[in-house]
Amino acid sequence: MKPASFGYVRADSLDEALGVLGNEGAEARVLAGGQSFMAMLNMRLARPRVIIDIMRVPALAELAQRKDELVVGAGVRQARLLAMPGLERTLPLVAQALPFTGHVQTRSRGTVCGSIAHADPSAELPLCLVALKGHVHLRAAKSRRKVAAAEFFTGMMATAKADDEMIEAVSFPVANGEGTAFREIARRHGDFAIVACAALVSDHGIRLAVGGVADTAVARDWPHLEGTALDDALNAFAYELDARDDVHASARYRRELVRRIGRSTIEEAARCRA
Amino acid sequence: MPRLSADARHLVAFTLNGRPVKGLASPRILLSDFLRHEIGATGTHVGCEHGVCGACTIEVDGMLTRACLTLAVQVDGSTLRTVEGLAPAPDRLSILQAAFRRHHALQCGFCTAGILMSLDAFLRETPEPDEAQVRDLLSGHLCRCTGYTPIVRAALEAAADLRKTTRETAHA
Numbered sequence: 351m352k353p354a355s356f357g358y359v360r361a362d363s364l365d366e367a368l369g370v371l372g373n374e375g376a377e378a379r380v381l382a383g384g385q386s387f388m389a390m391l392n393m394r395l396a397r398p399r400v401i402i403d404i405m406r407v408p409a410l411a412e413l414a415q416r417k418d419e420l421v422v423g424a425g426v427r428q429a430r431l432l433a434m435p436g437l438e439r440t441l442p443l444v445a446q447a448l449p450f451t452g453h454v455q456t457r458s459r460g461t462v463c464g465s466i467a468h469a470d471p472s473a474e475l476p477l478c479l480v481a482l483k484g485h486v487h488l489r490a491a492k493s494r495r496k497v498a499a500a501e502f503f504t505g506m507m508a509t510a511k512a513d514d515e516m517i518e519a520v521s522f523p524v525a526n527g528e529g530t531a532f533r534e535i536a537r538r539h540g541d542f543a544i545v546a547c548a549a550l551v552s553d554h555g556i557r558l559a560v561g562g563v564a565d566t567a568v569a570r571d572w573p574h575l576e577g578t579a580l581d582d583a584l585n586a587f588a589y590e591l592d593a594r595d596d597v598h599a600s601a602r603y604r605r606e607l608v609r610r611i612g613r614s615t616i617e618e619a620a621r622c623r624a
Numbered sequence: 625m626p627r628l629s630a631d632a633r634h635l636v637a638f639t640l641n642g643r644p645v646k647g648l649a650s651p652r653i654l655l656s657d658f659l660r661h662e663i664g665a666t667g668t669h670v671g672c673e674h675g676v677c678g679a680c681t682i683e684v685d686g687m688l689t690r691a692c693l694t695l696a697v698q699v700d701g702s703t704l705r706t707v708e709g710l711a712p713a714p715d716r717l718s719i720l721q722a723a724f725r726r727h728h729a730l731q732c733g734f735c736t737a738g739i740l741m742s743l744d745a746f747l748r749e750t751p752e753p754d755e756a757q758v759r760d761l762l763s764g765h766l767c768r769c770t771g772y773t774p775i776v777r778a779a780l781e782a783a784a785d786l787r788k789t790t791r792e793t794a795h796a
Contacts, residue, residue, distance in 0.1 A: 352652065357629050384698075455681050459690070
């Protein structure tokens with residue numbers, strides 16, 4: 351499995367990258383850590399004419415808290431975010447979920463924004479971004495916009511990003527006293543999740559986001575339900591996600607996981623808050 | 625801003641196990657193939673070519689890296705370590721390699737180069753690992769011969785041996 355032929359541009363600045371992207375449009379693709387995109391190239395699921403390597407753009411290496419958001423630039427590797435001092439207080443959900451993203455050997459190179467751009471429905475980082483109501487910061491040569499996570503992911507590996515745009519950064523709202531928990535079921539640790547759950551429990555109620563079932567991560571908000579009322583809500587949610595049978599698991603098994611793992615994740619988040 | 629055309633071959637130069645090396649690569653050439661075919665460093669093995677099996681794992685600028693998910697042109701100017709750089713001399717094994725040999729931590733050896741590179745980097749950062757940490761690291765590699773248990777034993781013993789060596793050096 352070798353990639354088809356392409357030209358290669360190593361951008362030294364964001365403007366250079368955006369200039370090439372503006373000229374080439376859909377024929378160009380951005381390469382960051384490469385842990386998803388290089389596999390797509392090798393399998394020839396992607397055949398761009400030009401690749402724009404952005405990993406030597408200094409401005410994209412930003413990892414900083416701005417007001418009540420943690421901004422993660424497009425050049426920030428997953429290992430760097432995981433090693434950030436105080437991550438378990440700033441973004442406890444991400445600190446819990448990130449060890450499930452790939453393996454040590456892929457987190458060392460793979461970027462946070464790259465996983466968001468790839469938009470795999472079972473990936474942990476898109477799930478966290480949806481659960482936490484984060485934003486994607488998109489840039490083109492002559493425009494910039496900030497898109498809410500729920501609007502950014504439009505389908506399986508499909509996003510609201512236009513051909514001449516790239517992700518400049520993503521931002522996660524920092525923790526504000528809510529309890530959080532993350533759980534997933536996969537065949538092996540680090541494999542793609544069959545079902546992944548992220549729960550937040552706060553004064554306002556319960557928020558549960560589920561990945562691996564629908565075409566994108568999907569979140570629901572409930573008041574503080576307990577007992578059979580919570581079971582009923584989870585059951586309705588499991589059916590609304592419209593699970594399908596595939597080689598990894600049946601639709602029925604996925605619904606059962608949403609009910610059971612969803613409940614245990616919510617309970618763990620509630621305990622964290624208490 | 626370097627722009628490399630798809631059809632031409634471009635000079636790629638980097639440091640490999642302490643020695644400067646260079647060769648020519650078109651942009652589509654994977655680092656795994658460049659190391660083996662252009663440089664002639666065949667210690668790095670190529671398994672799945674989509675980042676899953678871990679056989680091609682090497683170190684690039686201190687980061688564990690799947691060579692099959694990296695373009696040769698990306699590492700121009702970088703510092704690389706591969707399995708050829710582990711042994712202290714041609715007739716001596718490193719502490720980790722010797723532990724692999726004692727514990728039969730390989731059979732066919734296809735996955736071994738990548739696993740050694742992962743463990744070498746891991747043991748430097750985690751000198752006192754427990755079994756769960758070693759197994760978490762090994763989840764990034766596929767081995768179809770050993771069942772992993774001898775690899776875990778070799779890694780834990782190598783960690784203990786390396787701690788002894790460091791202490792003795794410190795006291796000397």
